[in-house]
Amino acid sequence: MLAHRLIERKRDGGRIEAGEWRALALAYATGHVPDYQMAALLMACYLCGLDRGETAALTEAMLASGDRLDLSDLGRPRVDKHSTGGVGDKVSLVLAPLIASLGVAVPMMSGRSLGHTGGTLDKLESIPGFRTDLTLAEARTQLERLNCALIGQTAEIAPADRKMYALRDATATVDSIPLIAASIMSKKLAEGLTGLVLDVKRGSGSFLPELPRELELAEIMIAIGADHGCPVVALLTAMDRPLGRACGNALEVEESIAALKGEGPPDLLEVTYALGAEMLVLAGTVADHDAARRAMEQSIGTGRAAEHFQRIIEAQGGNPGVVDDPAVLPQAAECELFAAPRRGFVARVEPRAIGRGIVEMGGGRTKVDDRVEPAVGFVITARPGDWVEVGEPLATIFARDRTGVDTGRHALGLAIHIADEADPPLPLVSHRVTNRGVEVLGEV
Amino acid sequence: MLAHRLIERKRDGGRIEAGEWRALALAYATGHVPDYQMAALLMACYLCGLDRGETAALTEAMLASGDRLDLSDLGRPRVDKHSTGGVGDKVSLVLAPLIASLGVAVPMMSGRSLGHTGGTLDKLESIPGFRTDLTLAEARTQLERLNCALIGQTAEIAPADRKMYALRDATATVDSIPLIAASIMSKKLAEGLTGLVLDVKRGSGSFLPELPRELELAEIMIAIGADHGCPVVALLTAMDRPLGRACGNALEVEESIAALKGEGPPDLLEVTYALGAEMLVLAGTVADHDAARRAMEQSIGTGRAAEHFQRIIEAQGGNPGVVDDPAVLPQAAECELFAAPRRGFVARVEPRAIGRGIVEMGGGRTKVDDRVEPAVGFVITARPGDWVEVGEPLATIFARDRTGVDTGRHALGLAIHIADEADPPLPLVSHRVTNRGVEVLGEV
Numbered sequence: 001m002l003a004h005r006l007i008e009r010k011r012d013g014g015r016i017e018a019g020e021w022r023a024l025a026l027a028y029a030t031g032h033v034p035d036y037q038m039a040a041l042l043m044a045c046y047l048c049g050l051d052r053g054e055t056a057a058l059t060e061a062m063l064a065s066g067d068r069l070d071l072s073d074l075g076r077p078r079v080d081k082h083s084t085g086g087v088g089d090k091v092s093l094v095l096a097p098l099i100a101s102l103g104v105a106v107p108m109m110s111g112r113s114l115g116h117t118g119g120t121l122d123k124l125e126s127i128p129g130f131r132t133d134l135t136l137a138e139a140r141t142q143l144e145r146l147n148c149a150l151i152g153q154t155a156e157i158a159p160a161d162r163k164m165y166a167l168r169d170a171t172a173t174v175d176s177i178p179l180i181a182a183s184i185m186s187k188k189l190a191e192g193l194t195g196l197v198l199d200v201k202r203g204s205g206s207f208l209p210e211l212p213r214e215l216e217l218a219e220i221m222i223a224i225g226a227d228h229g230c231p232v233v234a235l236l237t238a239m240d241r242p243l244g245r246a247c248g249n250a251l252e253v254e255e256s257i258a259a260l261k262g263e264g265p266p267d268l269l270e271v272t273y274a275l276g277a278e279m280l281v282l283a284g285t286v287a288d289h290d291a292a293r294r295a296m297e298q299s300i301g302t303g304r305a306a307e308h309f310q311r312i313i314e315a316q317g318g319n320p321g322v323v324d325d326p327a328v329l330p331q332a333a334e335c336e337l338f339a340a341p342r343r344g345f346v347a348r349v350e351p352r353a354i355g356r357g358i359v360e361m362g363g364g365r366t367k368v369d370d371r372v373e374p375a376v377g378f379v380i381t382a383r384p385g386d387w388v389e390v391g392e393p394l395a396t397i398f399a400r401d402r403t404g405v406d407t408g409r410h411a412l413g414l415a416i417h418i419a420d421e422a423d424p425p426l427p428l429v430s431h432r433v434t435n436r437g438v439e440v441l442g443e444v
Numbered sequence: 445m446l447a448h449r450l451i452e453r454k455r456d457g458g459r460i461e462a463g464e465w466r467a468l469a470l471a472y473a474t475g476h477v478p479d480y481q482m483a484a485l486l487m488a489c490y491l492c493g494l495d496r497g498e499t500a501a502l503t504e505a506m507l508a509s510g511d512r513l514d515l516s517d518l519g520r521p522r523v524d525k526h527s528t529g530g531v532g533d534k535v536s537l538v539l540a541p542l543i544a545s546l547g548v549a550v551p552m553m554s555g556r557s558l559g560h561t562g563g564t565l566d567k568l569e570s571i572p573g574f575r576t577d578l579t580l581a582e583a584r585t586q587l588e589r590l591n592c593a594l595i596g597q598t599a600e601i602a603p604a605d606r607k608m609y610a611l612r613d614a615t616a617t618v619d620s621i622p623l624i625a626a627s628i629m630s631k632k633l634a635e636g637l638t639g640l641v642l643d644v645k646r647g648s649g650s651f652l653p654e655l656p657r658e659l660e661l662a663e664i665m666i667a668i669g670a671d672h673g674c675p676v677v678a679l680l681t682a683m684d685r686p687l688g689r690a691c692g693n694a695l696e697v698e699e700s701i702a703a704l705k706g707e708g709p710p711d712l713l714e715v716t717y718a719l720g721a722e723m724l725v726l727a728g729t730v731a732d733h734d735a736a737r738r739a740m741e742q743s744i745g746t747g748r749a750a751e752h753f754q755r756i757i758e759a760q761g762g763n764p765g766v767v768d769d770p771a772v773l774p775q776a777a778e779c780e781l782f783a784a785p786r787r788g789f790v791a792r793v794e795p796r797a798i799g800r801g802i803v804e805m806g807g808g809r810t811k812v813d814d815r816v817e818p819a820v821g822f823v824i825t826a827r828p829g830d831w832v833e834v835g836e837p838l839a840t841i842f843a844r845d846r847t848g849v850d851t852g853r854h855a856l857g858l859a860i861h862i863a864d865e866a867d868p869p870l871p872l873v874s875h876r877v878t879n880r881g882v883e884v885l886g887e888v
Contacts, residue, residue: 039480
């Protein structure tokens with residue numbers, strides 16, 4: 001009866017109260033509200049909206065439907081980063097060990113790839129032996145020892161969100177700002193953080209390709225964090241092209257390790273440093289962004305960051321040899337260059353076409369239970385704005401067979417536009433949003 | 445993938461094409477689209493609407509998801525009546541045998557009670573032995589012999605509608621005009637009719653308590669009927685108070701039999717004659733409404749109508765003795781008068797409060813699989829506009845125990861308003877809608 005009444009009220013444009021969200025999330029998590037009623041409610045929420053208070057209450061209700069990491073006696077600041085998802089976005093793999101190597105705890109709970117975007121868990125699992133299914137108790141022990149645990153959303157964390165997220169995916173109710181904000185924040189608040197940095201992706205490859213909606217999402221999440229005593233800072237970063245060069249699970253691990261050794265592509269390092277500086281300042285272990293940047297550069301320069309990643313990999317059952325020798329990673333059977341079909345400027349490298357290509361080559365998911373092929377993907381050296389001659393190599397295709405190469409070639413053909421002119425790409429880091437407002441960092 | 449795409453499109457205000465509705469209805473009826481996707485789509489339809497073409501296509505798709513009665517070689521006109529539902533609305537029980545007694549086939553497929561409204565099947569099943577679960581073949585044979593079969597929606601008829609109706613009930617998506625119209629018309633068109641009369645209820649006890657929406661529903665159904673070569677006439681009738689005096693399954697059977705003998709309450713007979721006249725004119729067996737009325741009065745006056753009901757009851761396994769002796773029906777254990785708490789005019793008799801009272805006394809359903817107690821209910825003699833003295837009997841309560849009597853007393857207290865003045869009730873039959881437009885019959 002509760003669910004029916006709430007569906008009716010939301011359908012008619014009404015509000016759902018905090019106590020009602022709590023009862024509903026609990027009933028749904030425990031199987032007392034069927035999926036079909038939740039699906040109708042989610043569509044009513046999608047179309048009629050949730051106000052700020054309802055979004056906060058839904059977050060709180062999903063958080064309360066499960067356990068949370070209690071890290072209050074860890075004696076260290078606890079900071080995480082969350083990205084709204086993109087193509088080639090391996091920042092988590094670089095940032096988590098880097099920040100952990102600087103004495104700040106990073107309890108990082110990540111997701112899997114779905115649709116055109118990649119997922120940190122799939123990338124990590126391309127390292128032979130790597131386990132992401134730690135229990136909360138194991139994660140806690142590892143955080144004490146190494147300042148970092150790289151895990152998935154366990155069954156104990158926000159089970160209402162877990163079920164609801166799968167349902168939203170099946171019912172075309174994913175891209176609703178309040179539902180996205182509540183889903184992310186319920187998981188992040190369960191990590192027992194003292195600070196959170198959001199990487200809100202912008203541009204054609206992001207979930208919300210319009211600036212006002214991206215700012216709105218950032219502002220809602222900042223407000224929810226503030227309610228829970230967790231300061232949140234958001235950076236808006238470019239996803240009108242892939243981040244870095246590697247796109248595909250094992251290929252991104254290899255590039256992340258290179259970045260931890262200071263050899264990564266400049267755009268990846270720049271976004272990593274920008275987000276990392278916010279994390280360190282939130283943690284209070286450095287005075288300002290300049291000091292944060294110096295600390296990160298030093299950890300990378302001395303080899304401490306890469307070594308820290310090695311220890312994390314070993315702790316989670318992975319082959320630590322990967323840090324010294326990327327050949328430990330699964331290798332694609334076929335590997336071929338993709339050349340420029342004409343001369344001109346690289347006008348666009350479309351992340352969605354790249355991401356869909358990887359899915360078609362077997363490296364991503366169209367359904368939650370699809371198996372992922374770790375070795376396939378692309379290394380794309382062409383950047384928007386580059387001048388290229390006909391026949392010049394733009395990318396390398398990594399596939400499991402000849403059919404995969406053809407699929408990859410077709411995807412790159414759709415993704416990489418060469419033209420006589422190229423518009424400037426989005427600035428890598430364009431806006432910084434805090435509880436004090438929006439700062440424009442890069443020219444749009 | 446089909447369902448996801450259609451949900452997305454409807455959510456964004458787009459149209460679903462006829463071929464897509466067909467594929468969807470078939471996939472849903474055969475279990476290839478899960479309830480949760482259909483629930484999200486239904487909510488998107490509820491909030492974003494369906495245009496006339498989509499409503500017709502959905503009707504057609506649900507009709508095509510199952511079998512239909514092929515009565516084309518019956519050699520007789522085939523006419524049915526459908527009511528949008530009310531309290532005390534036993535018109536079907538009087539009308540079906542009455543019209544069948546006049547040589548017109550009435551293949552009547554009815555529903556069960558749900559929420560505050562009663563259901564013809566539950567009423568019929570209060571007659572000991574009465575079977576409403578005839579197969580389509582049995583119904584056909586009986587129609588040949590007796591011009592009438594009183595059955596439920598079989599598993600063969602519009603299975604997509606059957607599943608969708610149950611889902612709408614659980615997901616607060618019932619009162620959407622296009623969804624109501626498509627649901628009713630898919631079932632009625634499966635009856636192989638040559639004409640259909642709609643009884644669209646008006647007023648506080650109806651599903652759509654606003655006149656423009658009632659007219660819209662009538663017009664949509666008339667248009668769908670026209671597309672299928674089935675002329676449809678709609679009458680808008682009053683449901684601001686119960687129809688007749690008896691409310692409750694067995695009590696309504698008793699009153700219907702009385703009406704078939706010419707002894708029913710005047711309002712019940714008037715609505716029956718108005719709808720029956722439309723049926724006979726659509727059937728083409730009489731020249732006009734006056735001739736239709738004379739034919740019906742004659743059938744009732746000579747006892748032919750009651751005798752015809754007796755033969756139908758016998759054919760469907762029921763105890764035909766009920767026509768001569770209502771004591772054959774289940775009897776309530778407790779029976780008590782309800783007296784006027786003050787003097788004044790009966791200002792209102794609220795059908796919803798009456799209907800809910802019957803449900804609470806065990807005579808209706810809150811869930812599809814609730815068992816129904818046939819004997820409970822009310823006989824309400826007080827009519828809006830009556831002057832009553834304090835202590836004067838207004839109604840009789842029929843209950844299974846003392847608690848039921850108290851529940852009934854409470855419900856009547858809420859339903860019957862006595863005041864110093866009474867506004868005039870709605871006219872019994874206020875509008876007539878055909879494909880030529882709207883005719884106002886009663887002053888509003």
